[in-house]
Each structure stands twice: as structure tokens, then as C-alpha cells.
Amino acid sequence: MADEVDADLSWQQAIRRAVRDPAQLCRILRLPADVEAAAIRATRDFPLFAPRGYIQRMRPGDPNDPLLRQVLPLAAELTDRPGDHHDPVGDGAASLRPGLLQKYEQRVLLVTTGACAVHCRYCFRRHFPYQQVPNSPVAWQPAIDQIAADASIREVILSGGDPLTLVDDQLAELVNRLTKIPHLRRLRIHTRLPIVIPQRVTAGLLSAITPSRLTPIMVIHANHAAELDRHVAAALAELATAGILLLNQAVLLRGVNDSLDSLVQLSERLVDLRVVPYYLHQLDRVTGAAHFEVPVEQGKQLIAGLRASLPGYAVPRYVQEIPGQPNKTVLA
DSSP states (O other), X not given: OOSOOOTTSOHHHHHHTOBOOHHXXXXXXXXXXXXXXXXXXXXXXXXXXXXXXXXXXXXXXXXXXXXXXXXXXXXXXXXXXXXXXXXXXXXXXXXXXXXXXXXXXXXXXXXXXXXXXXXXXXXXXXXXXXXXXXXXXXXXXHHHHHHHTOTTOOEEEEESSOGGGSOHHHHHHHHHHHHTOTTOOEEEEEOSHHHHOGGGOOHHHHHHHSSSSSEEEEEEOOOSGGGOOHHHHHHHHHHHHTTOEEEXXXXXXXXXXXXXXXXXXHHHHHHHTTOEEEEEEOOOOBTTOGGGOOOHHXXXXXXXXXXXXXXXXXXXXXXXXXXXXXXXXXXX
């Protein structure tokens, strides 16, 4: 493939060299001219951002490659569907202060940054007002003070954007401040970086998150077994060996993983890599992503097929996030 990527790049270099131009992506993958034209139009509201190492895992010449479909802008994104929203999961209503959300008891979510290492076209936060989010140690302090003042909170979830786009020193400082809050027990990090840029898993990252007294949990995000190449496998092995509980959340996506074979392969590959298949999400109805939606009844059939094919620990819970509910709704 053209534009081969050096796997030895640092994670910061990999972010800097990510593809942002739809025409360039289409040239690298030798895609038809009509695909390129549509991709250029569809970046009007949500830009393309795809690391080259992730692009390397895609099949050249195939517009239907399951990894490509997750990042390729399509003309369908420009069609509004009744019932879709800019805030489909009620982040705004759950906001305690800018960047600090609470939807469920005993845990809060801290939006640490608006930066991501990949722009997933189905992202439920593709319209999130990141310009209002604190993104530095000084700016995080009011949220940390609010967490410290509420003894009912047991767990803090670092989200974004992607919290692992923070440099190690920033991340370590944030973890240290949270560690000093006596009623906290767990630190959860939601991230796509070990999947799309596995170089992010470094000794510096591990030293930033593992010395804490807080139990470390990392929820990664892989939707297809083809995402889990040998470089990702090595990164996940480092995380697991460091004592971090690894969970995966996937989104059920039309044309990506809406078949029994693809979901079986994903779960088996995750388990082999010491990652628990945790959630399979029904698509959040965010404006611009309707073309990814799979009917709930089809999702239920797929979960039934997984239960018939796999041991129970390898079957994710099929869930939907409904704003205002006290927990995620289990569909199957």
C-alpha cells in the first residue's frame, strides 16, 4: 500500500501524520472517484481524522471494508432523519458543570479533552460543545473539588474526546489529584487509542495510571476483529500484565459488524487478548449517523446467536443508553 506507516513512530508522531484529507484517504486506498467526491462533501460538519496505522489494516480498493466504513465520510451523513439529535444520550442534561457529567449513582464522567485519535463517523459526541470543556490541570480543579465534596461518588470515568491524547505528565497529575479523594475507589478510562494508535501504550502511560491506589479499569473500543492486529495485541498485553482490567465496548453498526460471524470473531479475538467483551451498544441516534443503524430485533437475534456459539463470558450485553434512565437499558 502507498504511504506505508512506520510502526516505530511515537504516538504523538502518529497523531501528527494522521490523514485529514478525504481525497488523500481515497488515493491511499485506491477508492473510486465517486467515493472521493462524496467524502469531500460529507466533511462539511465533521472532519475526517484517521491514523495511517489504522488505515493500513483496511483493504485497498474496497469501499465496504469494515474499518474504512467507520471513518469514511459518506453523503448519507448530510441527510437529517426525524428522531435524530445532536445530543442523543442527554449529556447536556447530565452536566454538573462544564466537563463533569453524572448520569448514574456512585460515578461521574470527566470530559478531559475534545481531542481524539480517530473520528468515528457514528460518534455520539460528534456535535458535543468541546470548546466549553476544561482541558488543563488548572481548569479541571473545580470539577475535582466537586467530586471531593460528594462522598457518594466511588468511581471517576475519564472520557473525551479521548483522555489518552493527554500527555503522560498531565494524565499523572490528574490521577494523583483524584487519588487524594478518600471516597474514590476506581478509575475508569474510556479510550480508542490502544486500538487505533497502539504506540500510545508506553512505560510512561503505565506509570501514570497504575501506581494509584484506585483500581484501574480501561474500556477500549473495537468493533471488528480486523482492528486487533499484532501491534494492538502487544499493547493490550502490556496493559493486562500491568494489572489493568480491560473491557471492550462495541457499537452495532450496519456494514461493519452486523453479522454473526463478525461478532463471534470479535469476541473470540478479544478474549484471546484478555479483554472482556463488555457492551454491544445499539447505535445512539446522533444526527449524521442514521445509515449505521441496525434494527433492535436484528441485534437481539445476533445476541441469541452469540449465546449459542460462545461461552457466557464471551457474550457482551446488548444495551442502549436512554437519556434520563438510572442505568443503561439491557436489550438482550
